[in-house]
Amino acid sequence: MPDKMYKVNQQKRLQSNFMYGGLIGIGILFIIDLINQTPLDGTLTIALFCFSIALPFLGLLIVRNYQEATHEYTVQSTHMHIANWLGILGIFAGLLAEIWHILWIAGCIFLLCSLWGIIGYSLFQTALKKANQREDAEKPAQPS
Structure with a gap:
């Protein structure tokens, strides 16, 4: 059950979608790079798992923001905060693992x-x- 209701902030929603879309693009580009790197060593395997976890959560957040656009009020729920952190930290950890590999x-x-x-x-x-x-x-x- 959400704690509070808030007015939908359209500017924040648009900025979030821009950020989530950029992170999804980065994740996809790095996964494409991983396809050419077989077999994967430890750090590249970690990167692949991080991207595999992060991408669905970031997609979920874009869909959530799309749904908010049609409503005046939104709710802040714990599972969406967790999805936000898993998406962002997953991409960050995947990037770190790929750079660390190099x-x-x-x-x-x-x-x-x-x-x-x-x-x-x-x-x-x-x-x-x-x-x-x-x-x-x-x-x-x-x-x-």
């Missing part, structure tokens, strides 16, 4: 740069929310 130091660099990006994005989001809260607090009340 050269382990490149895999380490990819991991460190990804962590840097995640931390930077989180800090940006926090600063953006704080700036908008201050802006809302400073606005004078509109007379009715």
